[in-house]
Amino acid sequence: MDEKDLRTIIEQVLSEMNGSGSASPAAEAACGKACEAPANIEDGCIPDITEVDIRKQYLVENPEHGEEYAELKFNAPCRLGIGKAGARYKTLPQLEFRAAHSAAQDAVFNDVDEEFVKSQGLFIVQTQCDSKDTYLTRPDLGRKLSPEAVATIKEKCKKNPTVQIYVADGLSSASVAANIPDLLPAILQGLQNYKIDVGTPFFVKFGRVAVMDEISELTGAEVTCTLIGERPGLITAESMSAYIAYKATVGMPEARRTVVSNIHRNGTIPAEAGAHIADIIKIMLEKKASGTDLKL
Known part of the structure; x- marks a missing residue:
């Protein structure tokens, strides 16, 4: 639609409002002014609300002891002190909540x-x-390798390594992309410094924690370590855990697993977690124990 068409439409509307066949001079002047006015187009950027550090966000108006409260809040990323508008949440905290929920779903x-x-x-x-839906509704199948996976591991993995490390998506694909580039090399470097033999690392799709038991038996590893995505929450969708077991076997009790959790940029950062995991594996090999049997 060009300026001429727009002028015609406006004149017709004003004419109908005046009840006559032609628009008044004042209406024509207003029409011309509207058509000649330049459009005001904003070219700014909308802030990314997911980048807000909620530890520093304190939205209560006229608080008592606000500085003390904010100091306490800074120690934990909790949705506290976000204020209210009447009986409801304010717009910004509500949008942040929905964004965090969407990230967790993704x-x-x-x-x-x-x-x-x-x-x-x-x-x-x-x-x-065979699908994400099956993975979520049948946890038992996520603990068993497919026949093709068994054959591939037997073919490509080193036999009887001291340590076998692998990555699994678990319940957070985002955690794999966010942490593995720093976490896995840190673990491998730490074990190399300790002169500990490491098997061939690989990735397990639709993997649950307990699939490590079958992998341990297949590879013959003394220690098996899985780096797996944690169930996401509203604080972070990128948290990863490392489950480590000494001579894991199918059907063993969960108490035999040692876990390092909350590996993410706002928790235990991946590089530091990698060094810590390498230290734990070294101690496991020395004491030949894991889980509740291992005294760190």
Whole structure:
């Protein structure tokens, strides 16, 4: 629609409002002014609300002891001290909550990019789950490797390594992309410094924690370590855990697993977590124990 068409439409509307066949001079002048006015187009950027550090966010108006409260809040990323508008939440905290919830859903339902996995030098195997829906509704199938995965691991993995490390998507694909580039090399470097033999790392799609038991038996590893995505929450969707077990076997009690959790940029950062995991593995090999049997 050009300026002439717009002028015609406005004149027709004003004419109908005046009840006559032609628009008044004042209306024509207003029409011309409206058509000649330049459009005001904003070219700014909308702030990314997901980048707000909620530890520093204190929105209560006229608080008592506000500085003390804010100091306490800074120690934990909790949704406290966000204020209210009447009986409801303020707009910004509400939008932040919805954004965090959406990120958590994406982390669960999205798959890890296979090109990213390959770029980390990992080959891919899969459990007996054939889809994300099956993975979420049949946890038992996420603990068992598919026949193809068993054959691939036997073919490509080093036999009887001292330590076998692998990555699994778990319940957060986002955690794999966010942490593995720093976490896995840190663990491997730490174990190399301790002169500990490490098997061939790989990636398990639709993997649950307990699939490590079957992998331990297949590879013959003394210690097995899985780096797996944690169930996402409203604070972060990128948290990862490391489950480590000494001579894991299928059906063993959960108490035999040692876990390092909350590995993410706002928790235990990946590089530091990698060094810590390497230290734990070294102690496991020395004491030949894991889980509640291991006294760190």
